[in-house]
Amino acid sequence: MTDGHVTFTTDLPDVEEMTLDATEPETLGAEWGDVLNNGEYVLELRDDDPDGDHPDYEHEATVGYDEGTEHTIEGILGGEQYSVRIRTETEYKIGEWLEVEEKTKLVPSDYVTVEETDETSVELSWTIENEFRGSHLIYRQREDYDYEGDPADTGRLTGTVADDDDEFVDESVSPDREYQYQVRTQTQWQYADSETTDPVTTEETALEDRSVPRGGWYVELEHPEGVTITPDVLDGATFSAEIRDQPTASIDIERNPAIYADSYEGIPIRVWKDGDRLPVEEVEESDLEDDHVSLTAVGGTALENDVERDVVDERVSEIVETLLEDTDLEANVDVPEASIEEDVGVVFADDELTFEELLEALPIDEETIPLEVDGNTVKPLQTCAVIDLDGDITGDMYSGGAAQEINFSVSHEFGYKVPEENLNLRYRRGGYENPDDGPTYDLLWNGEWFWQDADIGSQDDPSWRRESWDLWGSGDVADNSMTIQYSDSPDEGDGMFVDVVAFYDDRFHSSIDFSDELHEPGGYLPGPSLYPDDPLEIETETLSQFREAIAGYLDVETGHGGGVDELALSADAGGSWIEAEDATSLEGEFYESGPHIKARFGLGADRDLEPQGATPRFGYEPQSLESIDIRADFDDRPLVLNRILEGDLGDVLDELADVSDAVWEVGVNADGELTLEWTWPGDRKAETPATGAMDPSVSKESAPILMARVRGGRTSTRQRVEADPGSWVDLRAENIIPGTETVEDSDGEEYSRGLDYEMENGNGRIRMTESGAIDDGEELHLEYDYKVSGEFEHEDYDGDRRTRLTETISDLSTERACEQAAMYLVRELSTPRYEVSADFPSGEIRSLVEAVELEDLDVDVPAEYLLPYDMSIESDRDRVTFGTRRSSSEVFGGFESRLDSANDRV
Structure with missing residues (x-):
């Protein structure tokens, strides 16, 4: 203070809200709230890094307080993320920064034009619409292939060029084929796609300058010195091919040391039979004799390449196309049409064993979870103990019209371990109005003083009081005993009275559950509920399937007759859910379709019961589940889950074929290029009828399998039984492993087999001996290991043992898995397999992936x-063997591949 003047600095307000507008290319608009009447706004800009390694902010602009609250940042790159921060400043004070981030608009490079084509190349150009930092990705689709979606989504990536390049030449096309293109403009943060070009057809190939005879064998070899030689083919040449294998040709040629090589291994070879090019390309072995050379040629040598690919979940056809991109094989990969199988059972649980297999959160695994399976019913345990004190203090303000002085002792034992940090205590007290002369009290908990000489405070009408339980530090509590008593009693008539005490787990109860409103004078309180007011959420294990679920159904039967608090179902392992409240059923399309099905249930107090004549009036019984039925609609297109693909490409293709029931072969196209043909049995039909079959023979390879029993691996379980000496008691599992059982009473005393009890391991039964130490009606605790098993019967199964199959698959660990395995085997093997062999005129059948109509073979x-x-x-005939379905070994191989994929799931 000087000469009567006071100098001070006023508060400087901060900008509290700013919006960024990136709708216009290469600009970023900023707008903020007007908070100044003096000073200026300072804006700084940062070009963000996707990995979080951001550079420093740089000054962008200073805007005076009277110059408006908007600013446009120019020269911004498209498709990037920028952060803008703003603060207020005056001559005397600087405010706090406010930071906002935004991704700028990315305009795709467009007007993709085909400039020129020839037999093996297509030249493209396009217009760059905005400056960006990234690259152009060129995608292609071939018109004679089936795709779903645009080229940039499902096509083949054929090239990548810089962000300032506006042209590209695709040199990987085939002659006389029709293609479409799309250019993707991509940055580190986002991408945008151009329009798809109109179809363009490449030029036809000019006729080769060679004369291939229309009859007999014809061979061309590439001599090491670069000369193409055409040796004479001797008698006895053969070609053989099997489905899902490399084709081979065995050929003897004349030996002429003057022009032929000393060694032929690795030499390129082309072979024709009766004018048809056969799919072999390289000499694999050669045997030089005095007058001739024996050659073994093989096709599809790219299948011997070592590959490695990690797959999370991806369609088989997409994986195959990707694997073949780095080979010289033209990929003709079929994309199967979507076939939706509706309302397919995934899992059903209705007893203790299946509930334990299905649910993740059971007391056997987590002792702090208030959940039990009791008599084939899943229900929450009591999470709140409400003790109504029926003392000699009466009044209409008290629960039940009665209370007692604060000297009392109450206890409760929870059926699970309440975590230390979640245990709470409330009691309802009233009757004292003079806090200056009030009583104090002591609180003794489990033998430890919690409070001593604590002030009660003023309270006339009864209300709930919560103890400051944050001070509790004596560990998790399972058995609770409490004593509250006065240390300084007030005058008579001024005493403090308590009518209700509640111990509770605050994970499932909140303050709003504690109302002080009696339903009538001297009546009862509505709560707190004895069972969770905030539902106990339990989830199933992830039920991974081998196809994509697009919609789901969840039905439950309840023991209380009404709905449960929450039902939810997911197809992406809990990433997204479809949900319903107070329901017994749920159905709908998944927000994210996928193969990883998971269900969630919210169980709490049953609020639909009639009010009882006690505190609490509501929520005195739990909700419960008696059965769970999960079903789904599946897209049947094959899907591969969680698999590391490695090894020779041919072996990897076999793995994929096993998983998806597909077939493949090495073929040759009209231009003489080797191809990889991939499809599913029956999807491709032979275009030309195979009417030239000569003397076809039929053999029955295997009988139908109409009933399958699958035994799985070893697992353990627990259960309780009531002793009935002299009578057999069925256990819930069969195939008990001898010597693994433990039989104890409730105090942990272990009994002896042979002396106190007998067991039938195979049938899963126990009998207490009449001479043993086990009393009639005693509750026994059993734990034992057993082999899980499951079976499935076809509707035509009549008990014939010849149509029954028993298999052991040790990797299966649940009854559900064994049942699904049995169902799979019956489905695949329920019809007998027949083989048909026949000779055909040369060239009538050249593909092993094209099915032949039955009527053609007669x-x-x-x-x-x-x-x-x-x-x-051979020289005089073409012999082909057909089958009516996959062989048994292929069926088992396919199932084992599926199982391996599931076991690798993380």
Whole structure:
């Protein structure tokens, strides 16, 4: 203070809200709230890094308080994330920064134009619409392939060029084929796609300057010195091919040391039979004799390449196309049409064993979870103990019209361990109005003083009081005993009275559950509920399938007759849920379809019961589950889950074929290029009828399997039984492993087999001996290991043992898994497999992935079509073997591959 003047600095307000507008390309608009009447706004800009390694902010602008509250940042790159911060400043004071981030608009490079084409190349150009930092990705689709979606989504990536390049030449196309292109503009943060071009057709290939005879064998070898030689083929040449294998040709040629090589291994070779090019490309072995050379040629040498790929969940056809991109094989990969199988059972649980297999949160695994399976019912345990004190103090203000002085002792034992930090105590007290002369009290908990000489405070009408339980530090509590008593009693008539005490787990109860409103004078309180007011959430294990679930159904039967607090179902392992409240059923399309099904249940107090004549009036019984039924609609297109693919490409393709029931072969196209043909049995049909079959023979390879029993691996379980000496008591599992059982009473005393009890391990039964130490009606605790098992019967199964199959698959660990395995085997093997062999005119059948109509072969077998399995071409005949379905070994191989994938799931 000087000369009567006071100098001070006023508070400087901060900008509390700012919005960024990136709708216009290459600019970023900022707008903020007007908070100044003096000073200026300072804005700084940062070009963000996707990995979080951001650079420093740089000054962008200073805007005076009277110059408006908007600013446009120019020269911004498209498709990037920028952070802008703003603060207020005056000559005397600086405010706090407010930071906001935004991704700028990315305009795709567009007007993609085909400039020129020839037999093996397509030249493209496009217009760059905004400056960006990234690259152009060029995608292609071939018109004779089936795709779902645009080229940039499902097509093949054919090239990548810089962000300032506006042209590209695709040199990986085939002659006389129709293609479409799309250019993706991509930055580190986002991408945008151009319009798809109109179809463009490449030029046809000019006729080769060679004359291939229309009859007999013809061979071309690439001599090491670069000369193409055409040796004479001797008698006895053969070609053989099997489904899902590399084709081979065995050929003897004349030996002429003057022009032929000393060694032929690795030399490129081309082979024709009766004018048809055969799919072999390289000499694998050669045997030099005095007058001839024996050659073994092989096709699809790229299948011997070592590959490695980690798959989370991806469609088989997409994986195959990707694997073949780095080979010289033209990929002709079929994309199966979506076929939706509706309302398919995933899992059903209705007893203690299946509940334990299905649910993740059971007391056997987590002792702090108030959940039990009791008599094949899943229900929450009591989470709140309400003790109504029926003392000699009466009044309409008290619960039940009665209370007692604060000298009392109450106890309660929870059926689970309440975590230390969640245990709470409330009691309802009243009757004292003079806090200056009030009583104090002591609180003794489990033998430890919690409070001593604590002030009660003023309270006339009864209300709930919560103890400051944050001071509790004596560990988790399972058995609770409490004593509250006066240390200084007030005058008579001024005493403090308590009518209700509640111990509770605050994970499932909150303050709003403690109302002081009696339903009538001297009546009862509505709560707190004895069971969770805030539902106990339990989840199933993740039920991984081998196809994509697009919709789900969840039905439960309840023991209380009404709905449960919450039902939820997910197909992406809990990433997103469809939900329902107070329901017994739920159905709907998944927000994110996927193969990883998971269910969630919220169980609490049953609020639909009639009010009882006690505190609490409501919530005195739990909700409960007696059965769980999960079903789904599946997209049947094959899906691969959680698999590391590594090894020779051919072996990897076999793995994928096992998982998806697919077939493949090495073929050759009209231009003489080797191809990889991938499809599913029956999806491709032979275009030309196979009417030239000569002397077809039919054999029955295997009988139908109409009943399958699958025994799995070893697992353990616990259960309780009531002793009935002299009578057999069925256990809930069979195939008990001898010597693994433990039989104890409730105090942990262990009994002896042979002396106190007998067991039938196979049938899963126990009998207490009449001469043993086990008393009639005694509750026994059993724990034992057993082999899980499951079975499935076809509707036509009549008990014939010849149509029954028993398999042991030790990797299966649940009854549900064994049942699903049995169902799979019956489904695949319920019809017998027939083989048909026949000779054909040369060239009539050249593909092993194209099914042949049954009527073309004029044979009588129960099938719609026949699948070629192997082919042998000799000089005078083509012999082909067909099957009506996959062989038993292929079925088992497919199932084991699925199982391996599930076991690898993380």
